[in-house]
Amino acid sequence: MDRLRYKIAVLGGTGAQGSGLALRLSAAGHAVTLGSRDGGRAQRAAEQLSGRSRTRVSGSENPAAAAGADIVILTVPYSVQRGTVEAVLTELQGKVLVDATAPLMPPKVGTVQLPAGRSAVAAIQQLAGETVRVVSAFQNVSAQHLNELDHEVDCDVLVCGNDRDACDVVIGLCSDIGLRGFFAGPIENSVAAEALTSVLITINRRYKIAGAGIRITGPK
């Protein structure tokens, strides 16, 4: 059965997590554009990824990347999450925005510190309004694992959102890149994945490992 091939923009795609997702999505056959505030930087990072993938990766400034995409993935630090979305709000209309943000607050990134006591991704759904279908995903997947293409990522993805069809699209993307995505409830449930990011950082430190993850048990 043919899989759908999407045009996907990864904003913040020059960072470790964005690059890892872009690499895997590109290797799975999707048409990926890296977005950055600095278009030249995005192009250089895209050229590097293209050398590792069977599909060419493009790079451009965030608004142009978002404008050309069916699906936009956001992988930026929490401190610039809102500003990045505001800068592409026009380009996001009618699209799926996959937000991978966890609200880490340096220096205590191993401590859960939810902004205003709620999900950072739910706040973006509120900002963008219902004409943008926001889906929370990928908070718990280690960038290091994503960037090693021949490495099986031992981590599931909690997928939250108010639009079930959009969630199913993202669960399909997970499957395309070798991950299991699970529908995990409405957008406010993203709190679980966001808080888990700090827990996994704590576990990495306490048990002296890199890239702890989670698996959901029960479903076959």
Next chain:
Amino acid sequence: MDRLRYKIAVLGGTGAQGSGLALRLSAAGHAVTLGSRDGGRAQRAAEQLSGRSRTRVSGSENPAAAAGADIVILTVPYSVQRGTVEAVLTELQGKVLVDATAPLMPPKVGTVQLPAGRSAVAAIQQLAGETVRVVSAFQNVSAQHLNELDHEVDCDVLVCGNDRDACDVVIGLCSDIGLRGFFAGPIENSVAAEALTSVLITINRRYKIAGAGIRITGPK
């Protein structure tokens, strides 16, 4: 190597989760007392458990159960969490209180609804003060799995608390009953486990299963 044998009170021990924990802790050799608001009900439930364990289980009203224990485990619905703790606050002084509460708000128990945007267990640490060492644990373990003694529980336990020694004691209890406990950070990180409870309920419904759980990947 000898394991420590603790005197453990399980408040709310007549419920499904409390009974399951009590059964497994008793079977592991700990001296367990079920606590309930109704002492007679606690005694009847304790007699039933005693028939399934190699160690006798006792039952009494909550304050008497807490008074006689080294470690007190709280497994009551969120709606009576605070009242139950207030009723045994004197008996908790100097002890470890293991709070398994997840703030489920019927009817939408599959939606994360954190009270005042924070951990329900962290609120108990604040209520009790530093003379009670509160540890968050067991939010994600299915009562059904716990109650089947010959059943391997396919779920890890996130253990949060401000007192590392108390957390290590609880990680030891997990090990005694066949579970892996992981130190998951300070008490406010309990938000992750509490929110996951609603996520797991959502996954149970969506994937038509019972007793979904989580495993931490990475640590050996």
